[in-house]
Amino acid sequence: MFSRLDRMIRRLRTQRACLDWAVGEIANLPGPILEFGLGSGRSYDHLRKHLPERDIFVYDRVVVAHPDCIPPDDRLVVGEFAETLPDAAVRFAGAAALIHADIGSHDGPASRALAAELAPLWVKMLKGNAVLLSDQPLTIAGLGELPLPPEAPGHYFLFRRAPLDEPSA
Ligand SMILES: C[S@@+](CC[C@H](N)C(=O)[O-])C[C@H]1O[C@@H](n2cnc3c(N)ncnc32)[C@H](O)[C@@H]1O
Secondary structure (H helix, E strand, O other): OOOHHHHHHHHHHHHHHHHHHHHHHOOOOOOOEEEEOOOOOHHHHHHHHHOOOOOEEEEEOOOOOOHHHOOOHHHEEEOOHHHHHHHHHHHOOOOEEEEEEOOOOOOHHHHHHHHHHHHHHHHHHEEEEEEEEEOOOOOOOOEEEEOOOOOOOOOOEEEEEOOOOOOOO
């Protein structure tokens, strides 16, 4: 029987293991990092500390992060995803090396539906062989699901974009 504390710790350990795995995966894949879901800024802070040379762009409807974890104005896009993602899909078409989609709320069905709606736009932003990490399950052409790293004790969802010169699955 798991307490809420247990589940939170498992979620964060899993997220960190996946982020660390992704940092290694994109070491030789240039390109910006996109994060959807700034929240408290924890995962943004982790990414910028481990990828200090990369441009990291973050999207959220509100800015409630720890003051130390707020991206610079020119790297932060505030608004509803439905309004900001179409522009992002054009701006970053085929360019992103890594997308971290951490958009979930306590409403599981709504979170899954939102991820399914946004996933086609995320796919457009990824370059060939780029990586997408999602807190929600996804099934979409062009993304192949990968196993979690062994250090990840909980649920998260890892995908790699098909090489762009090959037909997508
Ligand atoms: C789980 S939190 C992100 C946690 C964050 N990655 C961290 O490590 O602190 C999810 C975030 O997604 C944002 N979000 C959810 N649905 C959204 C939407 N439709 N448009 C814009 N932002 C949204 C919420 O405001 C929230 O900050």
